[in-house]
Amino acid sequence: MSLFPVEMESERLRYERVHPDDFDPFELYEHVRAGAPGIDEITEYVTWDPYEHPKEAFDVVDRFGDGFEANEKATYAVRPKDGDRAGELAGFAGLDPHWDRRQAILGVWFRKPFWGRGYSGERAGRLLELAFDRLELEVVTVTHDPANENSRRAIERYVDRFGGRKEGRLRNDIIIDGQPRDSVRYSITREEWAANR
Template identity: 45%
Template structure:
């Protein structure tokens, strides 16, 4: 039901499972050992840097179980070779689609390593997962939720939502859960008909 691999113009999205990524390599990314400022990356995310490879292995196993159950599909984001520079073969981050079947809504989420910020990968990956949500999973809407104060996510989300005719639903008090305790969050949605009308015009 949930795809294992997706290609966009510039990206390869591959299921984030133990079969598709080396645990130690992914641990290096999620712990900051790969040289990233991991605290800057995770500042507004619902998870903290990984402390041990065991934590990373358990995380990947949990994602594999969620995928098998149809609850969540997380993908590695890798730029294709071409004009993006020397980092083409590296993992840029991950993007996910979590179906909420009872609400017929898919929640989109993404995080990218700092060297890959500002390249438009957010919009490109989300557009493709929205297509999967509507055309493959037959959902009625996609939603994006980001922590209040996350300026980078706000700008990228507003651009994506405007592109597909969606809306900012509002600021939700104490909706965000993660490190540091509850915080306010912003919720955005794009409905199936909004996506369909604007995706066609976008082609």
């Protein structure tokens, strides 16, 4: 039995674990391969590059499946439940617990057609509930590249909503395109979330 649920829902979204038993790597490859629509904008501020061949998608799905089974990390495919794109892969959402620190890191990326719909905040609320109610963690953090204005706005909205705060700028915290870059970090505690849920 896993610590993480295999499937979850929020108001508009469904979350399905990314695991070789449940998820088709070719679906991922279709949207993140080099030359896929919007891929350059999607990967501008993330720590991975467009995939050059399907094996990369298979390796990622295997790795996420292993992390899920080992209770180390939960990665979910995110799909709208209703509307013109119902059931379509919108992106991935992850929760990466650090059990010894009673902390977890939120992660997400969405395909460009799903930007600007408020999905990032909705997904954050659902993963915060998982982190605090089910996993009994104490702090959840999230970061973004300082130049990524879209992420900054989305993160600040839900961090403010749940009573969290901006921690500050971490220098040379991430690697993008082989170069170290700063990140901006925010955190939400279980108490802050409980008072503002």
